[in-house]
Amino acid sequence: MTKQEASAFLTSYMEKLSAYQCALSIMNFDQSTVAPKDGAPYRNKCVAILSGELFSHLTDPDAIAKLEAIVKMEDSDALDLINAKLLLKDLEELRFLPKPFYVAYQNCVGDASSAWEEAKKQNDYALFEPHLQKVITMLKESLSYLHSEKSDYEVLLDRFQPGMSMEAYDEFFALIKSRLLPFIKRLQKEGKPIDDTILHQHYDSAVQEQVMHDLQAYLHYDPRKIYMGVTMHPFTSKICADDTRLSTAYVEDNLVSSIFSIIHEYGHALYGMQVDRAYDGMPAGDSLSLGMHESQSRLLENNIGRRRAFWESNFPQLKKRFPEQLEALTLDDFIKLLHVSKPSLIRTEADELTYPIHILIRYELEKMIFNEDLPLEHLDKVWADKYEEYLGIRPSKPAEGILQDMHWANGMFGYFPTYALGSAFAAQFFAQMQKDIHVDEALKKGDFDIIMDWLKEHIHRYGATKTPEEIMMAVCGKPFDPNCYIDYLIETYSAYYGLDR
Structure with a gap:
C-alpha cells in the first residue's frame, strides 16, 4: 500500500465512521431531551441495529489489516499515523466481540437507560435493578472475550483515560x-x-x-x-x-x-x-x-x-x-x-x-x-x-x-x-x-x-x-x-x- 493509497483508505474509512457516529449522537440527544417516551423501546432497537452496522464497519478484517499496515509503514503521513493508532486503540476490545453480542449489549444499555429515567422519576430502584444487573453481567461477559492480562476494572479505566493505571x-x-x-x-x-x-x-x-x-x-x-x-x-x-x-x-x-x-x-x-x-x-x-x-x-x-x-x-x-x-x-x-x-x-x-x-x-x-x-x-x-x-x-x-x-x-x-x-x-x-x-x-x-x-x-x-x-x-x-x-x-x-x- 502506497502512502497515497493509505490516505485514501483512511479518508473513506473515517468518513463512514463519522457518519454513523453523527447519526447515533443525534439519536441519543433526541432520546434524552425531546423524544416521546413511549417510543423508547423501538428507538432503542433501531439504535442497536445501527450500532451493529457501525460495528461491522469498524471491525472489518480488511480494514483492520490496512490500519495495522499504516502503523508499520515507514513513510506514513504523520496525521494518518496518529489516526490509525487511535483507531486501533479503539478496536483493542471491539474487534474480539461477536457482532450479535455487541448488538444485544447496545439494546441492553438502551433499555437500561430508559428504565433508569422512569425509575428516577418514580423514585423506585426496583424498576431499574434488573436492568443494571444485566448491564453489569453483559459487560463482564464482554471483558471475557479479551483475554487481557489487566484486571477487568483496569480495562474499563483505560477506555476513558488511556495510560492511567x-x-x-x-x-x-x-x-x-x-x-x-x-x-x-x-x-x-x-x-x-x-x-x-x-x-x-x-x-x-x-x-x-x-x-x-x-x-x-x-x-x-x-x-x-x-x-x-x-x-x-x-x-x-x-x-x-x-x-x-x-x-x-x-x-x-x-x-x-x-x-x-x-x-x-x-x-x-x-x-x-x-x-x-x-x-x-x-x-x-x-x-x-x-x-x-x-x-x-x-x-x-x-x-x-x-x-x-x-x-x-x-x-x-x-x-x-x-x-x-x-x-x-x-x-x-x-x-x-x-x-x-x-x-x-x-x-x-x-x-x-x-x-x-x-x-x-x-x-x-x-x-x-x-x-x-x-x-x-x-x-x-x-x-x-x-x-x-x-x-x-x-x-x-x-x-x-x-x-x-x-x-x-x-x-x-x-x-x-x-x-x-x-x-x-x-x-x-x-x-x-x-x-x-x-x-x-x-x-x-x-x-x-x-x-x-x-x-x-x-x-x-x-x-x-x-x-x-x-x-x-x-x-x-x-x-x-x-x-x-x-x-x-x-x-x-x-x-x-x-x-x-
Missing part, C-alpha cells in the same frame, strides 16, 4: 483520603458556618432559562453552532466542529444548579469546537481522554465560574432576574455562598471541596463490582453504606442515591474517576493560566475570548494528537501533581471558613 488511580485517591478528608472533617467541626438558605428559595424555571441566555451571551455562545436542550441529567454531544448539543436541568429550589450545569457543559462544548478544524471527523479530533475533557468543564465551572471577577460582570443581571429573592444579597456574600461546603447526597450538586469524595465512593464501588465480584443484589444498600462511611449521611430514597447518575445505565463503568482526575488537571492548568494572562481583568471586562483563546492555544487545538501528559508538560512545564489540586482546595476553603492552614 489502577495503581495510579489508587495513589491519587489515597491522597484524597489522607489529605482532603481530614480537612473536610476539620472544616465541618471548626469552620464558621455559612447560611446558604437564600439560594434555596423558589426560583422559577422560566426565569432561570433567561439567566441561561444571559450567561450564554457572556460566554460567547454561538447559536449557529450550539443548541441547548433540557434533560434529566445534563450532558454534551459533539456532532462536528460546527454542531454541538448540550443540555441543562432546572431545579426550582436551587438557584445555582442550572448555572453551574451550563457552565460545566459549555466547557465540554468549547473543547470540542476549538480542536483544530483539520481534525474534524477524525479520531484525532474526537478521541479525547475523558480526564482532559473533564478538566475543561471543571475549569470553567469552578476555577472560572466561582471567581469573584466572573460575577462582577454577571451578578447585577442575576439580581435583576430575581429581585425579590436576591434584593439584600451583596456580591461578596454571593461569592461566599458559592463556596459553601457541607456533606450532600447528589454528586452534581456537590460543592467543590466535597465533590472528589463522591467520585472516591464510585471508584471504590466499581472496583468492588468488577475486581472483587461484589454480589449485584442490594447495590443500592452498598451505595448508601459508602456515603455514610465517608460523608456521614445516608440516602433516604433511591433518587438521591444509586439512581442519581445515568452512567451505569449506559455501561460507563470506569468513567467516574475522570471527574476527579479532570478537576485535578484543571487546578494545575488554571494556575498556569493565571501566570500567562490577566484572568480577573478579562472576566471583569467580559472579555471571555481571552480565556477561550488561551485554552485553544495551549490545550484545545491539539485534540488527541498529544497525550494528556504531553499537554501538561507543554502547558505547565512539569508533570501532573495532584497536590496542586488539594492545596488549591484547602487554601480556598480555609479562607472562606476562617481556618488557619
